[in-house]
Amino acid sequence: MLSNTWIYDAILYIYALSLLFSFSDVATKNRSAKRMGTGLLAFVWLLQSAFIVYRIQEHQYMPVLTMFEALFFYSWVLVAVSLMMNWFLRLDLLVFLVNVAGFAILALNFFSDPSVTPISEQWEARDELVFIHITLAIASYAAFLIAALLSGMYLFMHRKLKGKRWSAVMTRFPSLDKIEGYTYRAVLIGIPLLLSSVALGIAKIALDGDARLLADPKVLSSLFSVAVYAFYLQQRMTAKQPGFMLAFWNLAAFTVVVINFSLFNVYSGFHQWIWM
Incomplete structure (x- = not known):
C-alpha cells in the first residue's frame, strides 16, 4: 500500500x-x-x-x-x-x-x-450534486485568492509610484492597468463559480427537505460573500472608483471569503467539516 x-x-x-x-x-x-x-x-x-x-x-x-x-x-x-x-x-x-x-x-x-471520517457518513457523499457543489466552491476560492494577490500587488506598486520610490522589484510588475484588469477578470470567474456552488447547496437542502438549513450561518455567509463581490463589480463597472479603492474593496471581499470558509464551517450544520 x-x-x-x-x-x-x-x-x-x-x-x-x-x-x-x-x-x-x-x-x-x-x-x-x-x-x-x-x-x-x-x-x-x-x-x-x-x-x-x-x-x-x-x-x-x-x-x-x-x-x-x-x-x-x-x-x-x-x-x-x-x-x-x-x-x-x-x-x-x-x-x-x-x-x-x-x-x-x-x-x-x-x-x-x-x-478522518469522510463526510459521507453524515451526508450522501457520493451524490454528484454535493461533489459539484464543493468543487465549484474550491475553484471560486482559487480565483478569489489570485484576485486578492493581484490587489495586494496593485496597492504596493501604487504606493511606491505615488511616493516616487522606484525599486528593482517593480520591474517584475505589470502596469497598474494590467494588474487591475487581471483582478477584474479573476473576480468575474470567481463570482459565477461561487454563485453556482451556493445554488447547488440550496438545491441539496431542498432535496433533503430541511428548510432550517436555509438560515444556516454557512449559507447566509456564502450569500453575503457573493453580495460583497457583486458590489465590487458594480463599483468597477459603473461607479468609476479609482483603482486603489477597488483593490482595497477586493481585499475586504476576500477577507469575507476566508471568514466564510474558516469560521462558519465550525458553526455550520450545513457543512460538517472535520478538522484533522
Whole structure:
C-alpha cells in the first residue's frame, strides 16, 4: 500500500525547492532558475495528482469531502493555475506569490492527520450534486485568492509610484492597468463559480427537505460573500472608483471569503467539516 508519509514529504520538499528557484528568478531574473523551478512545480503537481488518484481508488469517491481533502485539492488547483499563468501570462511575481500561498496551505494541512471520517457518513457523499457543489466552491476560492494577490500587488506598486520610490522589484510588475484588469477578470470567474456552488447547496437542502438549513450561518455567509463581490463589480463597472479603492474593496471581499470558509464551517450544520 502507498505510504502517505513519503509522498507528503516528497511534495513538501520539492515544492519548497521549487519556491527557492522561483524566488531566485524573481529576484535576479535568472532564466535557468525559472526553468528549474517550473519543472519542479510540474513534478509537484504530478505527485499531487497521483495522491488524488490514490485516494479515489482507496475510498471510491472524489477526495474533496473532508477539510484535509478540500485543502489538498485547493492546493492542487493553485499549482495548476500557477503553471498555466507561468506558461501563458508570464507574470513571474504573481506566480511566485500564488505558490507561496499554495505551499503555506499545503504545509499547514500536512500537520494534520488525514485519517478522518469522510463526510459521507453524515451526508450522501457520493451524490454528484454535493461533489459539484464543493468543487465549484474550491475553484471560486482559487480565483478569489489570485484576485486578492493581484490587489495586494496593485496597492504596493501604487504606493511606491505615488511616493516616487522606484525599486528593482517593480520591474517584475505589470502596469497598474494590467494588474487591475487581471483582478477584474479573476473576480468575474470567481463570482459565477461561487454563485453556482451556493445554488447547488440550496438545491441539496431542498432535496433533503430541511428548510432550517436555509438560515444556516454557512449559507447566509456564502450569500453575503457573493453580495460583497457583486458590489465590487458594480463599483468597477459603473461607479468609476479609482483603482486603489477597488483593490482595497477586493481585499475586504476576500477577507469575507476566508471568514466564510474558516469560521462558519465550525458553526455550520450545513457543512460538517472535520478538522484533522
